[in-house]
Amino acid sequence: MIETKHLSKQFVGRMAVDDVSFSLKRGEIVGFLGPNGAGKTTTMRMITGYLPASQGSVQVAGYDIFKDSLKARREIGYMPESVPLYEDMRVKEYLTFRAKLKGLRGSGVSENVNRVIELCTLGEVRGKLIGVLSKGFRQRVGLADALVHKPALLILDEPTNGLDPNQTRQVRGIIGSLGSEHTILLSTHLLSEVEMMCSRVIIIDRGKVKADNTPENLIQEFRASGALRLEIKADAEKAQKQIAAVPGVRRVMREELPDGWSLFQLKLDPGADVREPLAALVAKNQWPMRELSLRGVTLEEVFVELTQRQG
Amino acid sequence: MRTLFILLGKELRSFFFSPVAYVVLALFMVISGFSFSQAITLMGEKPTETSIVQWTFYPRWFFFYFFFLFPLITMRLFAEEQKTGTLESLLTAPVRAVHVLLAKFFSAFIFYVILWIPNLVYLGILHWVSDGRVLIPLGSLGGAFLIILLIGLFHIAVGCLASALTRNQIVAAIICFTLILLHFLLGMFLLLMAKDVPVEYMGIVNYFATTQHISYFTIGLIDSRAIVYYVSFTVLLLTITHQVLEYRRWKA
Numbered sequence: 001m002i003e004t005k006h007l008s009k010q011f012v013g014r015m016a017v018d019d020v021s022f023s024l025k026r027g028e029i030v031g032f033l034g035p036n037g038a039g040k041t042t043t044m045r046m047i048t049g050y051l052p053a054s055q056g057s058v059q060v061a062g063y064d065i066f067k068d069s070l071k072a073r074r075e076i077g078y079m080p081e082s083v084p085l086y087e088d089m090r091v092k093e094y095l096t097f098r099a100k101l102k103g104l105r106g107s108g109v110s111e112n113v114n115r116v117i118e119l120c121t122l123g124e125v126r127g128k129l130i131g132v133l134s135k136g137f138r139q140r141v142g143l144a145d146a147l148v149h150k151p152a153l154l155i156l157d158e159p160t161n162g163l164d165p166n167q168t169r170q171v172r173g174i175i176g177s178l179g180s181e182h183t184i185l186l187s188t189h190l191l192s193e194v195e196m197m198c199s200r201v202i203i204i205d206r207g208k209v210k211a212d213n214t215p216e217n218l219i220q221e222f223r224a225s226g227a228l229r230l231e232i233k234a235d236a237e238k239a240q241k242q243i244a245a246v247p248g249v250r251r252v253m254r255e256e257l258p259d260g261w262s263l264f265q266l267k268l269d270p271g272a273d274v275r276e277p278l279a280a281l282v283a284k285n286q287w288p289m290r291e292l293s294l295r296g297v298t299l300e301e302v303f304v305e306l307t308q309r310q311g
Numbered sequence: 312m313r314t315l316f317i318l319l320g321k322e323l324r325s326f327f328f329s330p331v332a333y334v335v336l337a338l339f340m341v342i343s344g345f346s347f348s349q350a351i352t353l354m355g356e357k358p359t360e361t362s363i364v365q366w367t368f369y370p371r372w373f374f375f376y377f378f379f380l381f382p383l384i385t386m387r388l389f390a391e392e393q394k395t396g397t398l399e400s401l402l403t404a405p406v407r408a409v410h411v412l413l414a415k416f417f418s419a420f421i422f423y424v425i426l427w428i429p430n431l432v433y434l435g436i437l438h439w440v441s442d443g444r445v446l447i448p449l450g451s452l453g454g455a456f457l458i459i460l461l462i463g464l465f466h467i468a469v470g471c472l473a474s475a476l477t478r479n480q481i482v483a484a485i486i487c488f489t490l491i492l493l494h495f496l497l498g499m500f501l502l503l504m505a506k507d508v509p510v511e512y513m514g515i516v517n518y519f520a521t522t523q524h525i526s527y528f529t530i531g532l533i534d535s536r537a538i539v540y541y542v543s544f545t546v547l548l549l550t551i552t553h554q555v556l557e558y559r560r561w562k563a
Contacts, residue, residue, distance in 0.1 A: 049402075101404050101405075
């Protein structure tokens with residue numbers, strides 16, 4: 001559905017997107033993750049044809065977005081990050097205008113407008129001016145606009161940005177219900193959202209793709225190079241040296257707890273399980289111990305690990 | 312073509328749903344009504360060479376409102392959409408940038424034409440109440456309307472360009488005002504210099520001077536050079552505007 005090859009965008013003095021290649025198959029819901037300024041919006045703008053790429057190509061539904069722009073754009077429903085809408089238009093009027101603009105004709109216009117009004121539960125505000133709507137409604141009008149011409153591909157730039165928890169759930173519910181008919185690329189920095197809705201995650205940082213996998217696989221990969229938590233009462237500095245010397249331990253972080261105990265957070269080599277040698281070490285030194293546990297990894301930690309800025 | 316009409320409909324609609332349109336319309340009617348009544352008064356006092364058409368379409372205070380009219384009509388066109396970001400959703404829909412440009416241009420032009428309709432009504436009323444005794448020369452009326460339309464095309468294209476250059480409506484209005492003023496002064500300057508200019512350069516002077524064009528056309532002297540001048544400059548300005556819109560995407 002989407003095929004990007006070596007996509008790059010250079011702004012004055014910096015690479016916003018640097019050699020990004022990925023593809024989406026029909027029916028997939030893919031989360032596009034990255035810290036602010038990572039290049040998510042720029043990539044999406046290139047896919048939708050709003051910005052031309054400095055290098056590389058984008059194909060949407062088999063059409064090149066640059067050479068066959070109109071045909072490719074007909075396949076896309078795009079909701080930009082700020083959800084720009086004409087404030088002086090009424091909801092139904094706006095959707096009708098957009099439906100016509102996107103090539104719907106005759107009875108197809110009102111049919112589809114009514115369909116998306118119902119789908120996005122906009123019934124109660126259909127006659128209201130967009131300018132007076134709350135953020136949640138505006139977001140749903142933007143979504144309805146993206147959906148009105150039944151595009152094969154939906155590109156949603158932070159669809160739940162700035163919504164309260166209830167509105168977020170509503171919007172997620174709508175997106176979730178679309179899954180089977182549309183291919184969806186959605187950007188967000190809410191990781192729970194990705195875990196809930198997406199079958200695949202692409203993590204991007206400073207313009208480069210850092211990971212492209214299912215959420216489960218990503219977590220798995222990182223659990224393999226797991227983390228361990230140990231709380232003991234001991235001469236912290238000496239203990240840290242001894243723990244670090246255990247084979248399989250890659251890094252030890254020490255934290256003095258206020259009640260006199262010390263907390264050690266251990267990063268382990270992939271596949272290593274050091275619980276037994278560690279327990280033996282604690283027993284040998286007769287340190288009082290109150291916790292020794294392997295920690296589960298969340299997608300959030302994967303994200304932080306992949307996108308943390310050095311220095 | 313259909314897309315163009317859909318966009319044009321939307322643009323016209325937002326024209327007439329904005330208060331600016333009515334302020335402009337009201338002010339314009341006050342001014343044109345005033346110049347019309349002045350014309351009637353003057354013509355009633357003593358015989359004059361100037362026809363009612365000249366008085367109506369080319370009064371002495373013409374340029375006072377002329378400079379403000381076009382910035383007010385055009386400043387909104389692109390600046391607003393760039394500010395609110397709606398240009399992004401507009402240009403990612405299956406729509407050509409040319410269609411967006413032409414729809415905006417013609418919506419402003421249609422509004423401009425509507426501004427002038429009351430003047431025709433005034434002349435009609437005058438004709439009616441005077442039982443046709445006031446001479447309304449049709450040739451000069453046609454010429455006057457033609458030059459009004461041509462000037463409109465040109466200056467609205469200037470306004471489109473100004474509005475595409477910035478996301479701030481005030482800045483757009485100032486740019487448009489400045490460009491129109493410069494063009495006007497260029498024509499005036501050349502006219503004032505005319506005495507010192509060798510005869511063979513007078514053609515250039517006449518080519519630029521809007522005031523000169525208006526005075527010719529309102530007496531019914533339809534000069535094809537002026538038509539070519541305004542139409543070709545309109546096309547040139549719209550082409551530049553199109554390039555500006557595209558360039559913004561390439562740059563940003």
